Amino acid sequence: MAVPAPLIDVRNPADGLVVGQVADHSRAEVCEAVRRLRRHQPHWEQLGFAARAEWLLRLQDWLIDHSAQLTDVVQSETGKTRFDAAIEVPAAIDLAKYWAGNAGGFLAEERPTPHSPIGLTKRLITRYRPYPVIGIVTPWNLPLLNPCFDMFSALMAGAAVLVKPSEVTPLSACELARGWAEIGAPPVFEVLTGGVETGRAVVDEVDYVQFTGSTATGRAIASACGASLKPCSLELGGKDPAIVLADADIDRTAAGIVYGGLFNSGQVCISVERVYVEARVYDRFVDCLVKQVRELRQGHDGRGFDFDIGAMATPGQCDIVTRHVEDAVARGARILTGGRPAQSGAFFEPTVLVDVDHSMTCMTEETFGPLLPVIKVADEHEAIRLANDSDYGLSATVWCGDRQRGEWVARQLEVGAVNINDAFANLVNFAVPMGGWKNSGMGARFGGASGIRKYCRQQAILVPRGPEMKREPLWYPASKSRARLVTTLMRIFDGRGRRRLPFRKGQ
Numbered sequence: 001m002a003v004p005a006p007l008i009d010v011r012n013p014a015d016g017l018v019v020g021q022v023a024d025h026s027r028a029e030v031c032e033a034v035r036r037l038r039r040h041q042p043h044w045e046q047l048g049f050a051a052r053a054e055w056l057l058r059l060q061d062w063l064i065d066h067s068a069q070l071t072d073v074v075q076s077e078t079g080k081t082r083f084d085a086a087i088e089v090p091a092a093i094d095l096a097k098y099w100a101g102n103a104g105g106f107l108a109e110e111r112p113t114p115h116s117p118i119g120l121t122k123r124l125i126t127r128y129r130p131y132p133v134i135g136i137v138t139p140w141n142l143p144l145l146n147p148c149f150d151m152f153s154a155l156m157a158g159a160a161v162l163v164k165p166s167e168v169t170p171l172s173a174c175e176l177a178r179g180w181a182e183i184g185a186p187p188v189f190e191v192l193t194g195g196v197e198t199g200r201a202v203v204d205e206v207d208y209v210q211f212t213g214s215t216a217t218g219r220a221i222a223s224a225c226g227a228s229l230k231p232c233s234l235e236l237g238g239k240d241p242a243i244v245l246a247d248a249d250i251d252r253t254a255a256g257i258v259y260g261g262l263f264n265s266g267q268v269c270i271s272v273e274r275v276y277v278e279a280r281v282y283d284r285f286v287d288c289l290v291k292q293v294r295e296l297r298q299g300h301d302g303r304g305f306d307f308d309i310g311a312m313a314t315p316g317q318c319d320i321v322t323r324h325v326e327d328a329v330a331r332g333a334r335i336l337t338g339g340r341p342a343q344s345g346a347f348f349e350p351t352v353l354v355d356v357d358h359s360m361t362c363m364t365e366e367t368f369g370p371l372l373p374v375i376k377v378a379d380e381h382e383a384i385r386l387a388n389d390s391d392y393g394l395s396a397t398v399w400c401g402d403r404q405r406g407e408w409v410a411r412q413l414e415v416g417a418v419n420i421n422d423a424f425a426n427l428v429n430f431a432v433p434m435g436g437w438k439n440s441g442m443g444a445r446f447g448g449a450s451g452i453r454k455y456c457r458q459q460a461i462l463v464p465r466g467p468e469m470k471r472e473p474l475w476y477p478a479s480k481s482r483a484r485l486v487t488t489l490m491r492i493f494d495g496r497g498r499r500r501l502p503f504r505k506g507q
């Protein structure tokens with residue numbers, strides 16, 4: 001008799017109550033799921049782009065029809081505010097349309113022009129064939145959106161998809177699987193819940209790994225993939241700087257940084273985690289920032305949109321923020337507002353720290369919490385130097401009046417994306433890539449054709465044009481005259497100056 005999988009309790013971190021249970025799937029169950037997906041994938045690929053787009057758009061219909069219910073699930077397992085949770089479904093809807101509408105064009109067969117007249121004897125074709133089964137391993141911060149970020153493009157490429165959501169917030173991804181089944185779509189998308197061991201099994205069994213999560217786990221997955229020469233794409237942690245130039249609109253900038261740093265309780269990979277402000281406006285900016293942070297309402301709402309800041313995803317996440325604040329204070333930083341965890345529930349007060357420097361963990365390690373440490377800098381050069389002084393390179397924001405100067409600063413930053421006078425804009429502009437530099441990742445998602453071609457293997461096909469000779473010039477038997485003919489042609493077509501001339505004596 002098969003032993004049922006052990007269960008994982010899913011809790012709402014705002015009050016600690018259990019809101020659901022999911023199976024902790026074994027390696028054997030992962031293998032079986034991958035076998036099933038592998039069996040159904042060829043048919044899915046053969047369906048073609050238009051039919052696959054139709055299924056994706058039916059899922060989009062389902063998402064729209066179930067928006068409120070899905071937002072309830074997101075809220076229940078994350079402790080987010082209604083306002084923060086309510087963004088996940090609309091962003092997924094927008095993304096579904098992007099890939100349904102564009103995948104066919106991005107993956108259309110290409111007929112490249114031969115690089116040299118010698119190549120004119122062939123018709124050249126480049127085509128894109130998907131990796132059969134793509135494994136998507138996701139974190140807990142955007143539990144519905146994180147799988148959607150990567151599965152829509154993978155499905156549109158013609159791959160089958162296995163999602164392994166975080167064991168902390170698996171319920172939202174299970175809703176996606178329910179939606180896929182309810183619309184009657186082909187069985188090429190599954191969600192398998194479980195912890196680290198389930199994730200390891202997924203990495204071992206699939207053909208391509210798309211991972212979003214911490215840098216430490218990303219390294220472990222890259223090693224596992226390296227051992228089996230399996231491609232992977234990694235979206236990892238960040239420590240995003242915000243640079244405030246003296247001519248910025250201070251009120252708008254503070255509001256943007258409050259949102260960019262504290263949305264989702266600061267638990268976004270591209271949250272603002274460090275703020276560098278030009279000395280001339282430092283005092284005015286800090287006053288404005290503190291005033292706006294103090295006005296935020298923190299709590300546990302239902303469907304009411306009553307609060308701005310919700311809970312952290314786990315008590316452990318609160319502990320990290322506490323540790324970063326305590327370390328900073330011990331080294332001379334001052335708390336201007338916030339600074340403490342709540343008595344009950346996984347809440348941490350939105351916090352502004354000043355008098356910080358790069359010896360403190362709050363400026364070097366990812367906090368992933370509602371913490372805004374602020375540093376005064378002399379000018380944009382010091383801001384750029386400090387912003388780049390990080391092991392991470394996910395994204396950054398620049399706040400300015402003169403957009404040309406802002407863009408110049410943006411171009412000096414060693415990060416995968418820079419938003420000027422806005423936060424998170426790159427996350428919802430799918431035509432540009434989202435990917436981290438340095439310890440923030442490898443590869444990128446979105447970004448037009450490259451965001452879907454990564455799920456494919458390229459195949460080159462060369463078809464002869466015109467009549468075929470009995471033998472190609474380089475085929476056996478060896479012959480000096482034919483070897484010379486080839487070299488002569490190369491020289492004529494590729495050489496420069498007198499080197500293009502036919503052989504001279506001694507050559």
Ligand code: NAD
Nearest residue numbers: 138139140165166195199200213214217235236237238269
């Ligand atoms: P995590 O690395 O602990 O876990 C992420 C997922 O990996 C979970 O599903 C987990 O079960 C699984 N996992 C853990 N070890 C594994 C292993 N050895 N093999 C296979 N799977 C394994 O991350 P987290 O704490 O869930 O998420 C927070 C992190 O995610 C933060 O660092 C954040 O910056 C990052 N993140 C990055 C992006 C991005 O796009 N760059 C987006 C969101 C979150």
